[in-house]
Amino acid sequence: xxxxxxxxxxxxxxxxxxxxxxxxxxERQRLHARDREWLAASPFCLIATSDEAxxxxxxxxxxxxGFVHVIDDTTIAIPDRPGNRRADGxxxxxxxPHVGLIFMIPRRNETLRINGRARLVREAPxxxxxxxxxxxxxxxxxxxxxxxxxxxxxxxxxxxxxxPEGWAPDTLPSHAKLVKEVQTVEESLEQLESxxxxxYAKRLYG
Numbered sequence: 001x002x003x004x005x006x007x008x009x010x011x012x013x014x015x016x017x018x019x020x021x022x023x024x025x026x027e028r029q030r031l032h033a034r035d036r037e038w039l040a041a042s043p044f045c046l047i048a049t050s051d052e053a054x055x056x057x058x059x060x061x062x063x064x065x066g067f068v069h070v071i072d073d074t075t076i077a078i079p080d081r082p083g084n085r086r087a088d089g090x091x092x093x094x095x096x097p098h099v100g101l102i103f104m105i106p107r108r109n110e111t112l113r114i115n116g117r118a119r120l121v122r123e124a125p126x127x128x129x130x131x132x133x134x135x136x137x138x139x140x141x142x143x144x145x146x147x148x149x150x151x152x153x154x155x156x157x158x159x160x161x162x163x164p165e166g167w168a169p170d171t172l173p174s175h176a177k178l179v180k181e182v183q184t185v186e187e188s189l190e191q192l193e194s195x196x197x198x199x200y201a202k203r204l205y206g
Contacts (some may be wrong), residue, residue, distance in 0.1 A: 003094070007198065009029065009190065018190075020041055021097060021150075026149040026150065027147055027149050028147075028148050028149060029074070029145065029146065030073040030074055030145070030148075030205055031070065031074070031076075031145065031148065032075045035112060035155050036070055036107075036146060037148075037181075038103060038105065038112045039065045039066070039068045039070060039076065039112070041065050041066070042065060042066075042103040042104060042105050042108070042112070043062055043063060043065040043066075043067065043105075044060065044061070044062040044070065044103070044104050044106075045060070045061050045062075045068070045078070045101055045102060045103045046058055046060055046061075046098075046101065046102045046104075047061060047078070047089055047098055047099055047101055048060070048061045048101070048102075049088075049089040049092035049093055049096070049098075050092055050096055050098070050101040050119075051091070051092045051095045051096055052095045052096050055092075057088040057089045057092055059088065059089040059129070060090075061078055061080075061081075063079065063132055064079065064132060067079060067130065067132070067167065068103070068129055069126050069129055069140075069143070071126065074144060074145045075142065075143065075145065076114070076142075076143050076145065077103075077124075077126060077130070077140045077142045078140060078141045078143070079123070079130040079132075079137035079139075079140050079142060080137055080138065080139040081132075081135075081137065081156065081204065081205060082203070082204070082205065086128070090120060090139075090141075093118050093119070093120060093141070094120070097100060097117040097119060097159030097191070098115075098116075098117060098118075098120050099115070099116060099117070099118040100113070100114075100115050101113065101114040101115070101116075101143065102151070106162065107162045108151065109156035109157055109162070110150050110151060110153050110156075111150070111151045111156075112148070112149075112150055112151070113147075113148065113149055113150070114143065114147070114148045114153050115145075115147040115148075116143045116144050116145045116146040116147070117143070117144045118142065118143045118144075119141075119142050120139060120140075120141060120142075121139070121140045121141075121142050122138065122139055124140065126140075127140065130183065131204050133205060134203060135205035140156060151167065153203055157165075159189065163179050173195070174193065175196050176189060176192035176193040176195070176196045177189065177192075179192055179196075180192055
């Protein structure tokens, strides 16, 4: 069977149908009290960015629940923690400020989505409120909210993401083995296993 590609929004609408009314009216531009509660309970989010040419990146961010700092009803800040220093998403934001965020709460099948414009801030008074284990962030992503809404649960229900009986973390080799197989690295497998072992969790903030 040959491929049949969709080339217009009209074709897409013919296939999918019109947007459900509730899907239209759920959009907001300011944080509701329930949005604030969700952010306070979320320990994890995904940040989607793209550069001026449309090259995309999605980066995970995580910290203890409530790590997102609410500045006001239309502005939030996400602290940055030590990582691999690639800064793919941050470099994109310097060229194109538009971002898409998805905030998750473990075992909740809905997500909170925020779209807006971002900027990088290296110092602000609210940094003192984002200290974790004695470590103050050296950088924060400040997002001016343009669109916010709760996303339905269907993808999580289909994937059974939170059901332990479906978890199979040992299906693939350890991360150290994956790194050794797919990357060019000087370290031995034993050295990588040590690096990504118990000591890895001790270097999360420094």
